[in-house]
Every structure is written in structure tokens, then in C-alpha cells.
Amino acid sequence: MKRLVATxxxxxxxxxxxxxxxxxxxxVNFLPPVTEPIMYLIAFGFGLSPLVGDVIYAxxxxxxxxxxxxxxxxxxxxxxxxxxxxxxxxxxxNFQKTWQALLTAPLSFTEVFLGDWFWAATKGMIAGTLTxxxxxxxxxxxxLNLLLSLPLMLLGSLLFGAMGLLTAGSVRQIDQIxxxxxxxxxxxxxxxxxxxxxxxxxxxxxxxxxxLPLSSLIDLLRWNLGxxxxxxxxxxxxxxxxxxxxxxxxxxxxxxLIK
Amino acid sequence: xxxSTMNTTALVAYSLTKEYNATxxxxxxxxxxxxxxxxxxLGPNGAGKTTIVGMLYGGVAPDRGFVKLGDIQVQSDxxxxxxxxxxVTQEDNLDPDFSVFENLLHxxxxxxxxxxxxxxxxxxxxxxxxxEAHGQKRIDELSGGMKRRLVLARALINRPHxxxxxxxxxxxxxxxxxxxxxxxxxxxxxxxxxLLTTHYMDEAQRLCDRLLLLQQGQVIDQxxxxxxxxxxxxxxxVEIEGVDEARLQALATQFNSWCRPFGSGYLLxxxxxxxxLWDDLVATEPQRLTRRHANLEDVFLRLTGKVLE
Numbered sequence: 001m002k003r004l005v006a007t008x009x010x011x012x013x014x015x016x017x018x019x020x021x022x023x024x025x026x027x028v029n030f031l032p033p034v035t036e037p038i039m040y041l042i043a044f045g046f047g048l049s050p051l052v053g054d055v056i057y058a059x060x061x062x063x064x065x066x067x068x069x070x071x072x073x074x075x076x077x078x079x080x081x082x083x084x085x086x087x088x089x090x091x092x093x094n095f096q097k098t099w100q101a102l103l104t105a106p107l108s109f110t111e112v113f114l115g116d117w118f119w120a121a122t123k124g125m126i127a128g129t130l131t132x133x134x135x136x137x138x139x140x141x142x143x144l145n146l147l148l149s150l151p152l153m154l155l156g157s158l159l160f161g162a163m164g165l166l167t168a169g170s171v172r173q174i175d176q177i178x179x180x181x182x183x184x185x186x187x188x189x190x191x192x193x194x195x196x197x198x199x200x201x202x203x204x205x206x207x208x209x210x211x212l213p214l215s216s217l218i219d220l221l222r223w224n225l226g227x228x229x230x231x232x233x234x235x236x237x238x239x240x241x242x243x244x245x246x247x248x249x250x251x252x253x254x255x256x257l258i259k
Numbered sequence: 260x261x262x263s264t265m266n267t268t269a270l271v272a273y274s275l276t277k278e279y280n281a282t283x284x285x286x287x288x289x290x291x292x293x294x295x296x297x298x299x300x301l302g303p304n305g306a307g308k309t310t311i312v313g314m315l316y317g318g319v320a321p322d323r324g325f326v327k328l329g330d331i332q333v334q335s336d337x338x339x340x341x342x343x344x345x346x347v348t349q350e351d352n353l354d355p356d357f358s359v360f361e362n363l364l365h366x367x368x369x370x371x372x373x374x375x376x377x378x379x380x381x382x383x384x385x386x387x388x389x390x391e392a393h394g395q396k397r398i399d400e401l402s403g404g405m406k407r408r409l410v411l412a413r414a415l416i417n418r419p420h421x422x423x424x425x426x427x428x429x430x431x432x433x434x435x436x437x438x439x440x441x442x443x444x445x446x447x448x449x450x451x452x453x454l455l456t457t458h459y460m461d462e463a464q465r466l467c468d469r470l471l472l473l474q475q476g477q478v479i480d481q482x483x484x485x486x487x488x489x490x491x492x493x494x495x496x497v498e499i500e501g502v503d504e505a506r507l508q509a510l511a512t513q514f515n516s517w518c519r520p521f522g523s524g525y526l527l528x529x530x531x532x533x534x535x536l537w538d539d540l541v542a543t544e545p546q547r548l549t550r551r552h553a554n555l556e557d558v559f560l561r562l563t564g565k566v567l568e
Contacts, residue, residue: 005338013368013369014369016365016368017354017369020357020361021356021357025356096354096355097350097352098352098354100318100348101348101352101353101354102369103317104316104341104346104348104414105366105369105370106338106339106341106342106369106370106417107338107369108337257318258317258318258319258320259279259318259319259320
């Protein structure tokens with residue numbers, strides 16, 4: 001592989017292209033996925049709160065809504081960045097041939113890749129922030145909490161965006177995107193301490209759930225409720241996974257474009 | 260214009276070689292592309308034309324050889340090279356979410372063209388490719404020919420000195436092809452070096468100043484269309500049907516000509532007139548006998564034994 005060349009303008013220009021498409025079609029693209037975590041928050045919050053009451057988290061009783069609010073932010077981040085990196089990038093790569101078109105302009109592979117990746121992360125940030133704002137308005141998360149959580153959300157968005165891009169680069173048919181969704185995304189969505197503390201799971205499942213990256217992101221986003229003693233390991237785990245996934249994604253996509 | 264003020268060579272491809280899974284796809288292909296010239300790569304499907312174009316702009320990494328655009332080596336600095344190239348790939352990879360105007364506007368962004376400057380340039384380009392009345396249309400409202408012209412306009416944003424057109428008129432109706440050809444001639448007159456791949460003999464003959472004939476990744480001959488025809492075939496050929504091959508081969512050998520199967524009959528080259536071969540062929544009482552000017556298709560048939568698909 002040739003040396004990686006990227007200029008800020010090139011990366012921005014690719015990102016700008018995706019943002020313009022989004023702007024054009026935002027009503028179609030924007031409402032359903034962004035409202036999804038907000039709907040979970042409302043539905044599970046109202047529906048389960050009376051049944052559950054308080055949850056014990058980090059040794060403290062916490063209201064159920066305050067418990068799930070940070071997890072819903074993480075789910076917004078997960079879904080939006082993964083689907084943009086996986087599904088939308090797959091379409092840009094294999095159907096619309098957007099990547100191929102961009103590579104006839106004075107843009108390097110690295111610029112096109114980073115532009116796509118950062119756009120996937122941007123979508124995660126949009127969903128996470130909007131869900132966070134709902135939580136803030138609801139009084140479940142303080143504005144300062146949300147502000148200080150932005151870097152964590154960015155890390156999560158980059159990680160799940162890279163997972164999406166690895167998926168886009170690995171699958172041959174669009175239906176195959178369901179494989180990581182069912183093997184990884186849905187288990188994370190349900191098991192990673194989103195709707196209940198992981199301690200209630202059997203030890204074996206608990207270990208698996210803890211290793212899955214959404215657990216680390218959710219635990220870190222719950223920093224206002226208390227952090228696990230190994231939080232720095234969780235942070236490093238997210239960074240490491242992000243680097244692994246992004247380098248694997250590059251390895252998968254590069255040979256499809258530069259033959 | 261450009262050619263008179265600068266060196267006449269716009270681009271040099273040297274010894275380009277590419278294998279896929281140990282199968283050679285392009286072998287030792289070298290050529291120069293000059294300003295104000297249309298250079299054609301003519302060959303059947305699978306001859307390596309698209310792979311060669313890929314190597315010219317950096318979409319394909321050659322196993323051996325290199326491409327230089329002026330002082331810029333494409334293989335090590337494709338990004339800079341592409342700022343001076345216009346690339347029309349075979350597939351229409353336009354943005355279906357954007358209008359015609361927006362397709363160009365947002366692509367211009369990659370060339371650091373923004374705001375008023377970009378809008379002005381997009382207007383010029385739409386005029387250049389005769390799409391000025393269609394700026395607000397969606398991509399799926401365009402005909403095949405209009406899409407191709409839009410891809411060309413997109414390739415011309417930065418006023419490139421060289422333009423690559425990979426099978427630009429495949430799938431277009433005759434009118435749309437004619438219209439596209441006019442644009443190619445216009446580019447040449449503006450001083451551009453144009454490299455065009457095609458498997459259409461008429462396109463190669465009408466548009467190209469020089470041709471490289473490709474077969475299985477190798478250049479089997481090159482020259483102007485007329486040179487190639489003259490050198491390989493001569494002036495005239497005969498298409499004949501309903502006569503035994505052995506008899507035709509014997510006649511061909513006798514008159515120092517050649518004979519190849521062609522469609523449901525055979526093709527023979529006619530030596531320069533006056534030739535008794537014609538009379539002898541008439542005397543065989545064939546079902547069909549046509550005498551016509553030789554063309555590039557005949558060149559290909561002679562050189563490869565195959566008809567262009």
C-alpha cells in the first residue's frame with residue numbers, strides 16, 4: 001500500500017459531500033433513526049419505571065430513567081455511526097460507486113476513507129447529542145454532563161463507524177450486513193448494561209457483555225452515576241478496538257478501489 | 260494552443276504491466292499522449308483497455324512501469340496528477356441524490372472551487388456539454404447520452420490538459436454518440452490530449468488521430484487509422500459467400516493476398532487495381548459478393564483472426 005496522504009481540505013471535502021446529501025434527504029434519513037433511541041427512552045422509561053422503580057448502580061439507588069438515559073445516548077451513537085459506516089458506505093462503494101467517482105478527483109484514498117469515516121462518526125454524534133438533549137430537557141442528565149460526555153461520544157462514534165466500514169468492506173452482498181447486526185449489534189443493544197445492570201446476567205454472559213465495546217461506552221457515559229474501578233481500561237479498550245477496526249477496514253476497502 | 264507553447268507530450272506511459280492472479284492483463288504497454296490529439300486504445304472486451312486507463316490515473320497500481328504527466332509521477336503522486344486530469348470512467352457514478360447542477364457544484368468543491376466561482380464554472384461547463392437547460396433535473400431524469408455528457412463535464416471542472424474517456428459512448432444511440440463525438444473534437448481543438456478507449460471501429464476511425472490496437476493486454480500494432488488500414492490490408496476488400504474455402508485460399512495465395520472467415524462467408528484483401536483476382540472471384544459465381552473500402556475492423560480481423568465485439 002502506498003504511503004497515506006491526506007490534507008484537511010480533502011477530508012473535509014469528502015465529508016462535505018456526504019453532509020450535502022444528508023441535507024438534501026434529511027427528512028427521510030434523519031427522523032426514523034434519530035427518534036429510535038428517544039422512543040426507547042420514552043417507552044422503556046415510562047413503561048418499566050413503575051415496575052422497576054430504582055436500580056442499584058455503583059452501590060447507589062438510581063431512578064430507572066436516570067439509569068437508562070446514558071445508555072440511550074450510547075445506542076444512538078452505536079446505531080447511527082454503525083449503519084452509516086456499514087450500510088450507507090456499502091451503497092456508496094458498491095451501488096452508487098461514489099468512492100470510485102471521488103477517486104477520479106484530486107483526492108487520495110486516505111482522504112476519501114477518512115471523509116467517510118468522519119461522516120459516519122458525525123451521524124453518531126448527531127443521534128447521541130439529540131438523545132442527550134432530550135435527557136437533559138427531561139432532567140435525566142445535566143447539561144454539563146452532556147457537554148463533558150461529548151469526547152466519549154466521539155470516541156464511540158469513531159469506533160462504531162469503523163466497525164461499520166469494516167462491515168462495508170467485508171460483505172459481498174447487502175443482505176450480509178445482517179450478520180454483524182445479529183451477531184454483534186443486537187447482542188450489544190440488549191446485553192451491555194443498557195436496560196439492566198450487567199450484574200444480573202449469569203457470570204459467563206456477564207463476561208461476554210463486559211468485553212463488548214458498548215458496555216465500556218455506556219459505563220463511561222454513566223460517569224455521573226459512578227465509574228467502575230477499571231474505567232481507564234475500558235477507555236483504552238475503546239481506543240484499541242477503534243484502531244484495530246479502522247486498520248482492518250482500510251485493509252478491506254483499499255484493494256477494492258486501488259486494484 | 261497548449262501544444263504550441265509547451266512541450267507537445269502531455270503524458271508518457273512506460274512499460275505498463277499488470278497481472279491479476281498470475282494472469283497477465285496488460286503487458287509492456289508504452290505510449291505518449293500529445294496535446295491536441297485523440298489517441299485511441301482499440302480492442303475487444305477483455306483486451307486490457309480499462310486496466311490501462313486505471314493505471315493512467317492511479318486507480319490501478321501497475322506491477323511494472325509508470326505514468327508521467329509532465330513532471331508528476333502518477334504512481335507516487337496520483338492526487339496531484341489527478342488535479343490536472345479529467346477522468347470519465349465507464350460507469351456513470353453520478354450522485355443520484357443531487358441535481359445536475361449540484362453534481363458539478365459539489366464535485367468542484369474537491370478542486371477548491373466554492374461559492375460564486377464554483378457556480379460560474381458549473382454554468383460554463385453545462386454550456387460546454389449542452390446541458391444548460393437541464394441544470395435542475397434529477398439524475399434519473401437524464402437520458403444515457405446526457406449522463407455521459409454530465410460525467411464529462413464533471414471531468415472538466417479543473418480545465419485538465421489530458422482527458423481519459425473509457426468507452427464513453429457504449430450503450431448510446433447513434434445521435435447521442437455523434438453529439439459526444441463533437442465534444443471530444445472540441446476538447447482536442449482546445450488543446451487537450453484525449454485518450455479514448457473503444458471497441459467501436461467507426462468511433463476509432465472518425466475520432467482518433469492515432470490508434471493502439473490491443474489484444475490480450477498487448478499492443479499488436481499502432482499508427483493513424485489510415486496507416487494501419489493501408490499497411491495491413493490495402494485499399495479494398497471483398498466479402499464473399501457461398502464459395503468453398505479451399506478454392507478461395509488457393510486464389511488468395513495465387514494473388515499474394517489473404518483470406519479469413521468473416522460472418523457467414525470470407526473476407527479477402529484485393530491487391531491494388533487493376534487486379535484479375537476480382538474477375539476470378541466473380542467467376543466462382545458466389546451467392547454474395549461485395550467489394551468495399553477496407554476499414555479498421557478488417558485490420559483487426561487480419562491481425563487477430565477475430566472480429567471486434
